[in-house]
Amino acid sequence: MDKTTKNNRPTVIIGAGPAGLTAGYELSKFSENAVILEADHTVGGISRTVSYRGYRFDIGGHRFFSKVPYINELWQEILPEGFLLRPRLSRIHYQGHFFDYPLKVTNALAGLGLVEALLVCFSYSKAKLLPSAEDDNFEQWIANRFGHRLYRIFFKTYTEKVWGMPCHTISADWAAQRIKNLSLREALYNAIFNNGHTRKGKLITSLIEQFHYPRLGPGMMWENCKTVLARKNSPTVFGERVTGIRHKSGFVECISSQNQAGEKTQYDGSNYVSSMSLKELILGLDPPPPDQVLQAAKSLRYRDYLTVVLVVNRENIFPDNWIYVHTPEVKLGRVQNYKNWSPEMVPDSCKTALGLEYFLWEQDEEWRWPDERLIETGIRECAQIGLIQPEEVEDGTVVRMKKAYPVYDQNYHRSLQIIRQYLARFTNLQTIGRNGLHRYNNQDHSMLTGVYAARNIMGEKHDLWSVNTEKEYHENGILQGETQSGGDRLVPVGGPPESSSLPVSALESTNAAGRQQILEEAFALLDPLALGLAVGLVCGFGLFLAGVLLLLKGGETVGPNLSLLRHFLPGFTVSWPGVFLGFVEAGVGGFVLGNIAARLRNGLMFAYAGIVRRRAEAEENPDILDKI
Amino acid sequence: MPILQESQAIPKNIVRIQAGIWGFVLAAFSGLMLFAMTAWLLIKGGQSVGEHLSLLGNYFPGYSVSWSGSFVGMFYGMLIGGIAGWAIGLIYNKVVDWRIRGK
Ligand SMILES: Cc1cc2nc3c(=O)[nH]c(=O)nc-3n(C[C@H](O)[C@H](O)[C@H](O)COP(=O)(O)OP(=O)(O)OC[C@H]3O[C@@H](n4cnc5c(N)ncnc54)[C@H](O)[C@@H]3O)c2cc1C
Numbered sequence: 244m245d246k247t248t249k250n251n252r253p254t255v256i257i258g259a260g261p262a263g264l265t266a267g268y269e270l271s272k273f274s275e276n277a278v279i280l281e282a283d284h285t286v287g288g289i290s291r292t293v294s295y296r297g298y299r300f301d302i303g304g305h306r307f308f309s310k311v312p313y314i315n316e317l318w319q320e321i322l323p324e325g326f327l328l329r330p331r332l333s334r335i336h337y338q339g340h341f342f343d344y345p346l347k348v349t350n351a352l353a354g355l356g357l358v359e360a361l362l363v364c365f366s367y368s369k370a371k372l373l374p375s376a377e378d379d380n381f382e383q384w385i386a387n388r389f390g391h392r393l394y395r396i397f398f399k400t401y402t403e404k405v406w407g408m409p410c411h412t413i414s415a416d417w418a419a420q421r422i423k424n425l426s427l428r429e430a431l432y433n434a435i436f437n438n439g440h441t442r443k444g445k446l447i448t449s450l451i452e453q454f455h456y457p458r459l460g461p462g463m464m465w466e467n468c469k470t471v472l473a474r475k476n477s478p479t480v481f482g483e484r485v486t487g488i489r490h491k492s493g494f495v496e497c498i499s500s501q502n503q504a505g506e507k508t509q510y511d512g513s514n515y516v517s518s519m520s521l522k523e524l525i526l527g528l529d530p531p532p533p534d535q536v537l538q539a540a541k542s543l544r545y546r547d548y549l550t551v552v553l554v555v556n557r558e559n560i561f562p563d564n565w566i567y568v569h570t571p572e573v574k575l576g577r578v579q580n581y582k583n584w585s586p587e588m589v590p591d592s593c594k595t596a597l598g599l600e601y602f603l604w605e606q607d608e609e610w611r612w613p614d615e616r617l618i619e620t621g622i623r624e625c626a627q628i629g630l631i632q633p634e635e636v637e638d639g640t641v642v643r644m645k646k647a648y649p650v651y652d653q654n655y656h657r658s659l660q661i662i663r664q665y666l667a668r669f670t671n672l673q674t675i676g677r678n679g680l681h682r683y684n685n686q687d688h689s690m691l692t693g694v695y696a697a698r699n700i701m702g703e704k705h706d707l708w709s710v711n712t713e714k715e716y717h718e719n720g721i722l723q724g725e726t727q728s729g730g731d732r733l734v735p736v737g738g739p740p741e742s743s744s745l746p747v748s749a750l751e752s753t754n755a756a757g758r759q760q761i762l763e764e765a766f767a768l769l770d771p772l773a774l775g776l777a778v779g780l781v782c783g784f785g786l787f788l789a790g791v792l793l794l795l796k797g798g799e800t801v802g803p804n805l806s807l808l809r810h811f812l813p814g815f816t817v818s819w820p821g822v823f824l825g826f827v828e829a830g831v832g833g834f835v836l837g838n839i840a841a842r843l844r845n846g847l848m849f850a851y852a853g854i855v856r857r858r859a860e861a862e863e864n865p866d867i868l869d870k871i
Numbered sequence: 872m873p874i875l876q877e878s879q880a881i882p883k884n885i886v887r888i889q890a891g892i893w894g895f896v897l898a899a900f901s902g903l904m905l906f907a908m909t910a911w912l913l914i915k916g917g918q919s920v921g922e923h924l925s926l927l928g929n930y931f932p933g934y935s936v937s938w939s940g941s942f943v944g945m946f947y948g949m950l951i952g953g954i955a956g957w958a959i960g961l962i963y964n965k966v967v968d969w970r971i972r973g974k
Contacts, residue, residue, distance in 0.1 A: 767886035773966035777959040785955065792930060804926050837959075 253278050253477070254700060255498060255512030257485045260288020261686045262518040262676025264468045265693035267477045268321065273701050277477040278510065279469075280500055282484035285462070286469045288518070289647055289677070290686050292462025295640045297590030300552050300598045302644050304565055304579045305461040306331075306454035309687035317690065318455070321471065322464045326455045327585055332562055335868070336628050337396060337569040344567060344868060346397065355396070366390035382410040385867070400569045402871050404576040405602045406650070407546060413651065458587050461686070483508065485519060489529045493668040516696045518676035518689075520545065520646055521662055536665045539658035543681055547610060548647035550579075551599040551621035554638040555631055560595050566630075567868055573624040574609070576600050594637070599625060605645060614641040649681040663708060673699060675707060684711050766848060771841035778837030783830030786812075790822030885967055890960025894953045901952030902945045909941035 254270055256263045259281035267277040285291050289302050307326070309315055318326070335342040340354040352360040367390035374387040381402060385394040402410050457463040469479050483500040486507075490496060497511045517524050525532060525540035566578045579598035581588040589596050599621040603610050609617070618639035626633050649655075659681055666674065675692040677684045684692070688711040695705035786808070793802035794817060802817030809815045812828040905927075912921040913936065921936025928934045931947040 767884035770885050770963070770967050770970065773963045773970065774959075776966050777962035780962055781955050781958050784958075789930065796929070804923070 252511055252513040254514040254516060255280065255510045256516045256518070257498070257524075258282075258288060258518035258676065258679070259286045259465070259469065259479045259481075260518055260676060260689070261290050261465065262679060262689040262693040263288075263516065264465055264472065264479075265317065265690040266516045266518075266675060266697045267472050267693075268317070268468055269694045269697035270700065271472060271475040271477055273697070275697075275700070276475075277472070277516075278512070279472070279477065279479040280483040280485055280498075280510065281479055281481050282519075284481045286479060287462045287465035289644060290461045290465065292460030293642050295552060296554075296638065298552065298554055298581075298594075298596040299460045299462075299588040300550070300579070300581050300596060300642075301460055301462075301584075302548065302550065302642065302647065303577070303600055304581070304584060304598070305456075305686065307456060307461070307464075307686070308454045309685075311687050311691060313694065314687040314690055317694075318464065321468050322457055325458045325463055327458055328453055329456050329564070329584060330453050331564055332583070333565050333567065334563050335397060335401075335567045335569055339570075339629070341566070342397070351393075351397075359392075363390065363392045363396075366392035380411050381413040385410075397569065398867070400571045401567050401576065401868060404568075404574070405546070405648075405871050407602065407604060408652070412653070456584050458585050460581075460585065460588060485517075485523075486527055487529050488515070488524065488527050488672075490669065490672075493670055495669060495672045513671065514700050515672045516693070516700075517672065517674050518679040518693075520649075520678035521659075521674060521681050524674065524679075525662060525665075532665055536661055539661040542654050542658045544650040544652060544655070545646035545678070546648035546650055547603050547605045548644045549601045549603055549610065549617070550642050550644075551601070551617050552640050552642070553597045553599065553618070553621055553625065553631075553636050555595045555597060555635050556593075556637050557595055557631070557635050558593050560597065560630060568628060570628055573627055574601060575621070575624045575628070576602050578625070578630065597625065597630070602648075610643070614639075617641050646678055649678055649683060651683065655681065673707060680708060680710070682711060766852065768845050768848075769841035771838045771845070774841040775834040775836075775838030778840075779830040779832075779834030782833030782836075783826040783828075786829040787822050787826040790817050790825055793817050794819065794822065885971070887967065888960040888963045890957045890964065893960040894955075894957030897956030897959075898949040898953030901955075902947075902949030905948035906941050906945035909936055909944050910938075912936055913938060913941070 253276040254266075256267050256277050256279045259279045263279055263281075264286065267279050270277050285293075290305050292299050292301055307318060309318075333344050335344045337354075342354050343350045352363070355363060370387055370390040375383055377383050378387055382394065382399070385398045389397070399410055402413070406413060472479065482502045484502075485498050485500045487499040488495055489498070495512075495515045497509050498515060499507050499509045501507050520543070522540045522543045522545075525536060531537060561580060562583065563580060564583045565580065568575045568577060577600040579600065581596050581598060582592075586592065601609065601617075609620075612620075618641065621639065622631075622633050622636050625631050666672065673696040674680060675696045676689045680692060682688070692707045692710050695703075695707055695710065699705055699707075789805060790802065793805060806815070806817050806821075808825070812825055812832070815821055815825045815828060908924060909921065912924060925934075925936045925940075927944070927947075931944065933943045934940050934947060935943075
């Protein structure tokens, strides 16, 4: 990437979602201009806030929480006033009952009833004692930790509603990225050095219990960002869908966009940053890429999302921010209560706006249903699970969001590799964001890819594809303080950025190395053979010596008491042949003892380590449903 | 991603025994044991106190089931325990070294 872009052509950014706007914002810090092309007529992408007759709602309720310090700083910078700190309350609706989420044992067992609770306990114990040897898909991962019954009740239906595919076909990558699979080493480390808690575990717990939320919804953040950018000479152009990317010899020459009237405009930039879907980008390349790349792009799939918003004439319907609807009889996946996110989301405090969330494929017939039919269905299903009375609903609207979720199916990884390899040839094009990288990112990681793209333009070197992956880079830059391995996190390559970062101190890394060594030593295995031999030799020799001493002392009857050992050591007597036999027999006995002791100690240590790991995993993943 | 077999995931170093520490621990253990056993028999009292335990006098000159003997016993217990612990540690480490070199 060019070190300087100081020519009169701006960077062209495709998409005014969190990733695109953040890329523009970061560039503006280096006094670089950008133009942001947005297909829609509003900013924020999936993180927008829609307003309907004064009722505001999100595409699914957007919590602002991040373990990335720089992103937290950016949020405060872009929206210095306007953040609320909200308590989180969410429950699961299943077969007429509400269960606290994250799950609480007593609440869950009480809601299930005696028989089901017993079956759940049985299946849970079975999972703990005899976990499946496989852990490579969502179904197995959950069943191994909670038992099959809890999996069926609390995870299966919701996950399948969201993803539209059976849980056992959900790729391992998904679980790896979204669900933290703690390494045993890490768990033991935390057990010894962090008082039994994972450092992240503590942080995660607090992140789950409360979250930040802009007073007027996430759209407020992105509106502000757009305004700041416009002031800095980086305008956002609405209604411009990028359809063509002209390139030559690994260099993008220009892109063309089309507005709703079908008019085409061409944009020349020095650099191009795209948050449009990879599929659309590849299909828009001119000249087209090789067939293999085209096929790979065509195979990428996206789950679509539709929300039915109901204005209900009741002040308080339920106290939760949202409710997961697991009940299989309804298609409804989740219900948001936007007033509980921020009181300012409703214009009249006597009313409530509920956002009913449906996860669909564009090809599903429901996707094409008229709004009235969808609203009717929403009212019926909401009443069916007992949340409202149909006559309380005053008004309703529908918002459809295509490509809300990049799908991790069995083929996506290979396709992505092909596309990524192909795109690597472009020197002035970077792809960012959720669909630009086909990665199931939240806002923070989407934004971070925007930050890195901007910094790459300024000459730094960051691998955008490794953001929010399991790769073990040691971050000493933007992610300062976030150094342990983990799934839901970013792991870039690169030198230290100029602001808000300090390298990890030498002392800290020395401590870490020392601790690692202690861990290695504390959990090293006892060699059963060696301990057996050592104890055997000492026992054998001890008895031999005891016999020899008595023999040398002599007397009328030599060693009548020591000879009693013959009850345990057949043939043993205090005589010269007897002491040699005793040496062998006591040696064998000692060997068995030492061997068993070593095995027992190793076994107990494994058991302890296993418990520690599972406990730590549970601590780090109390919110699995939030990650689905 | 196959499930982590606990045995695969655990740090795989083979522990080395600190012979001195093992010697010390076993010395303390056996010394105190012999002291406590002798003391217990004395406290219990009876006609012929510690008939069998006093046979240790065959090996430990000066040991008897008496209050002074209990301290002598503690000394011998520590001595024997210390040597045994130290020897176990030493032999164990040697065997581990051989086995590792053999691999
Ligand atoms: C139901 C749901 C709940 C979520 N909850 C949270 C949450 O609680 N917290 C959180 O942090 N994140 C949440 N997310 C994730 C968050 O919405 C995304 O990570 C974020 O919006 C991604 O930003 P982006 O800029 O990469 O992509 P997008 O938001 O998709 O923005 C891309 C933009 O590019 C535009 N575009 C696309 N194609 C073209 C084109 N050809 N030409 C021009 N413009 C184009 C689009 O119109 C869009 O505005 C949630 C997502 C969903 C679906």
